[in-house]
Amino acid sequence: MKAAQIAAYGGPEVIEIVDLPTPEPGEGEVLVRAAAIGVGKPDFLLRSGIYKWKPPLPTILGNEMSGHVEAVGPGVSGLNEGQPVLVFGTGGGRYAEYNTVSTSLVTPLPDSVDLDAAVSIPNYIIAWALLFEAARGIDVKTAYVNGAAGGMGTAIIDLCRSQDIDIIAGASSDEKCAFVSEFGATHTINYSRDAVAEKALELTGGRGVDLAFDQLIGPRFTDSLDMLAPLGMVVSYNALAGFPEDELFAAMRARVGKSLAVRCFSWHVFDDNPEKAQQNIEAVVEQFAAGTFNPPIHDRLPLAEARHAHELLDARAIMGKLVLKP
Ligand SMILES: NC(=O)c1ccc[n+]([C@@H]2O[C@H](COP(=O)([O-])OP(=O)(O)OC[C@H]3O[C@@H](n4cnc5c(N)ncnc54)[C@H](OP(=O)(O)O)[C@@H]3O)[C@@H](O)[C@H]2O)c1
Known part of the structure; x- marks a missing residue:
């Protein structure tokens, strides 16, 4: 073979x-x-x-x-x-x-x-686990996702769309922004050009997003905390652009009036909990069988x-x- x-x-x-x-x-x-x-x-x-x-x-x-x-x-x-x-x-x-x-x-x-x-399906399973396991307890009406045109990004958009969550999709080019807009993102931000937190606040009337799906993080990550609504969360599932330059705990204390959260997620959290992994897998396969996702x-x-x-x-x-x- x-x-x-x-x-x-x-x-x-x-x-x-x-x-x-x-x-x-x-x-x-x-x-x-x-x-x-x-x-x-x-x-x-x-x-x-x-x-x-x-x-x-x-x-x-x-x-x-x-x-x-x-x-x-x-x-x-x-x-x-x-x-x-x-x-x-x-x-x-x-x-x-x-x-x-x-x-x-x-x-x-x-x-x-x-x-x-x-x-x-594996991307959708991770997206599902990010929303329903990692971000459990967050009342998500609006979310931000970066790297939005990629495999994970589009799975997150599709899942959020199925849950009536407004999605602000971030990508590095106008071509990618047009692609995710066509795919169902409510708004887009070209982060090669625009400052993400500023733009996200503008798009949400100053309230911010309840959840940010972040695979990039990067040196200026702490600035992006400003895009969150009160009790909002960043759920990180990689750090492709590197780690924050500023001290994260200090940055969160500086915004304590908003009571924010940052969670780093890996699917390997279920390595010792196969039943939980299976529940997430079955939930997503069921949605694929029903034709929910595209x-x-x-x-x-x-x-x-x-x-x-x-x-x-x-x-x-x-x-x-x-x-x-x-
Ligand atoms: N935590 C977990 O359990 C888990 C499980 C599966 C996957 N993941 C992670 O999910 C992420 C997305 O995977 P994927 O298969 O969807 O990838 P993908 O299709 O290649 O999409 C990644 C996107 O990230 C953006 N990006 C920004 N900076 C980048 C850089 N330095 N290198 C590469 N891409 C960069 C790109 O969009 P722009 O050009 O628009 O910026 C790209 O479209 C990966 O980091 C992967 O490790 C995590």
Whole structure:
């Protein structure tokens, strides 16, 4: 079988297409034939060697894949040959024509779920967990999201739209702002040009947003606290632009009259709570089956072009989700 593998950490050039024997499912595993493979920022983190949960080298990249069960290993019940499934779990392995995976990484999919759209389900699961677990207790009427045109950003917009939450979407170009506006954002901010907190306050009549979904953070992060409404929260799910220059606690005390919160979230919070993870996964799959969500697909590329896919990822050139086809 063909797979996209790395033997060293680095740029897109470290990705090699290799021929490997098709694996056989062991005890408690199934063999899944890929229909679609998702490309996302976590793949960049693994490729660059900065991912905390990285497997030993050489390793196959990828965290998300949809397909059909091809064979069932000993001791497996509840999964059958030919069944459509999602494989979702960090630590690589998905950029391949076939995967043998523990059933704990496999979610059965209803026939009504399109398998190309299904590779966006993990983004929606994170979005769901950010809104309903990480931001539990916040009464969210208006939210801000940055990196809004990417895979996670569009999932957050789509989820907020389904919950009647007004969304202010931030992106680095007018083209990306037009894209997210078309996709359902209530307002947009081009943060290459405009000051985010100022603009968000202007767009909310001075009240601010109840929740900010932040994957960037960055040196000027503490300024962005000004965009929050009283009792508002920033839920951070990465810090792609680096850490704040100013002392965060001091900045929060300086705004204590608004009683703000900042939470750093990782899906790995559920590593020891698989039931909770499963609840979030099932809630999102149910919404996909009902047709609630509509993930935008940037493009479909052959698996053999995995290196080019990562060039696009690194260039921040992807709007929506990039899908690899085996
Ligand atoms: N915490 C968790 O459990 C969890 C789980 C899954 C994913 N994540 C994180 O979610 C984030 C989004 O993933 P994704 O797959 O949606 O990525 P993506 O599609 O590549 O989108 C990321 C967006 O971030 C913006 N960006 C700003 N500065 C950037 C930089 N220095 N490098 C790259 N992008 C930058 C880009 O938009 P602009 O050009 O408009 O700025 C880009 O569209 C990643 O950071 C990933 O690690 C976290």
